[in-house]
Amino acid sequence: MSLLRSHRPPSYPLGKSWEYHSTGNDSSNAFFYAAINAGGLGIPHLQSRIPLNRKVRLDRHLASQNPLLHWALREPSIQSFHRLALKTTVIGGEVVTSKEQAEIAWRNSLWNTYDGAGLRDTPTLPQSHNWLRHPERLRPSTFIRAIKLPAGVLPTKSRRSRGRPAIHTQLTCRCGTAVESISHILQTCPITHDSRCRRHNDVVNSIAKTLRRKGVSFLLEPHIPFASSYLKPDLIVFKGNCVYIADIAICDPHRMTATIKSKKEKYGSSEAIKATSDFLQGWNRQFTRIIQAPIVFNNRGFLHPTSFHPLSCMDISKSQICDLCFLCICGSLKTYDAYMRGCDTMST
Template sequence: MNVSDAYKYLGVVFTAKGMVSAPILEGIQEGLGRLNGIGLTVFERYITLRDHLIPRLVYSLTYGKVSQSQVRQAEQVVRLAVRDWMKLARDTPREFYYAPTSAGGLALNELEVRRKLFHNKRMSSLRDSKDPIIRAIIAQDPKYVRPQQAIIGGLLYRDSDKAETLYAKALWAKTDTCGLASTAQGHRNFMFLTDRGQKHNDATFCAAVQIMAGAPLTKAKRARFTQLPNRNKCESCGDRIKNLQHILQVCPRVRGARIKRHDQVQALLEVSLKAKNKKFHKDNIIPMGGTVRKPDLVIIDEKKISVVDPTIVSDTLSLQESSKLRWSL
């Protein structure tokens, strides 16, 4: 073997001069090039990137030598690719890419953070080792096992923290994605990001992700970058800010679309009830005192009757608050 030759040992490349820096950036660029060069849907590209391409780099990040600048460039390349695939806004919060899907994020690995967390985990194992040789090395050079500081969404990671929790907190603190905090009250949220058996066309998938990220170009978002008449206020609602929440829940201009959305949700519920052979009645009128209630569905079971009124609630209220408000009217 010549001095200029390289060899791989346990997945890490060495030369006569020592460990060779892993080509993280080249690996990401090559992988993304392949994904863009074949006929995959956006969902398939996203899943391949999240579950295969990025995790392949974990070993090199953990045990190999990597350039910090390359790691940061690779992260930027990944975010730009995902933003282009899903047509996300330029000001999409950074944490949206990395927060877990259960919190309303895309659950990509942030390479720089993961590198530090993997490093700290290895150093913690070394510090706890009972091996006399390792203990002697640590005694001679304690800095060798010193942990590295990891910052997640502006928050300092501590040993008692979970990275996913910090990403969620940072995401929920952003103006465009604060409503995602209500997802913690739901059940199996955002399954369309994890269930590989589902078939998504690009338009539907990207639209759903854009809503999660608060990406649609509303007047409130445009007003951040451009001077508009009446600034960020709605043309129909006086002093109300025309953001996504206002459009989806209140604005009279899209009342018809909201009714259609409600009917589609109710139709899904009816299909589910029919599949389970549940009896139900629609268009009900229930006298109550001097007035009447008109719930959408009355479900009749063997031992109970359930009154159901499907409601798409605002992300500014908890489900409990919305329920109390609904039934107090």
């Protein structure tokens, strides 16, 4: 009786609960079953996982030299096990014969969808998805909305109009310059300019707070004279005999590598390095190397792999890097909410 009471069904209607958790009828199932590092949720797909596991077990038994085991495999009672192990498994139109092939098939199936296309060329790290592996650390509402951001299912005019006839003016953003999409809202819309600045500043201030707590010397947003203007990296960090020029950026998923390249070109040219060296000599700092350390996230909370090593060299731990990734997600959700509420004003 106590077991029955502990597993009593919930009193609220299950339909409303599922509707609250749903990612939308037009979202792909591949998002649920693709690996976490590929941008999915990593939920096991039992319909394909069980036959593949039984196939591995059957192959192991057949390779055994034990005659009793071979005799047992010929028994009629175990034929149902054989049938399931020999069942053809198809994922996304591909026939798979191993768990590794199934993982690749789910990944490709996700990347071939419109919502998951941005994940195809997006480099990532396990630290970018740590919040997804530990949902108990988040409020349920925050966790669900954080899932909807990388899934690409947050409501916008362009997404709601899928499969329906619509003219361009019906899909235009409130700023009147482009189609209302999640990428436009989080990256270029004039209405969300202030929110995007807050998202960027929150990440910079979080890194600065960590460096300050660990006693690492740094300069916050220095103005380095350069030609007729200034170089304005977010952080200059002094670590040993090295100086790290850290400029933080949050961009679209498909622009991460291009953003890394542009940051290195901007601060890594010989003229920029000389201007930085002359500027730092005025601070009486002893250093032998100036290292370009662009820190690039995308608006889904993924950190570019080349940004991991500089952060580690600055004494930023793995757990703190995980927090920075989730901070980008929270900033993107706040930017989206600001647009939907219309609380930000148009930038001039």
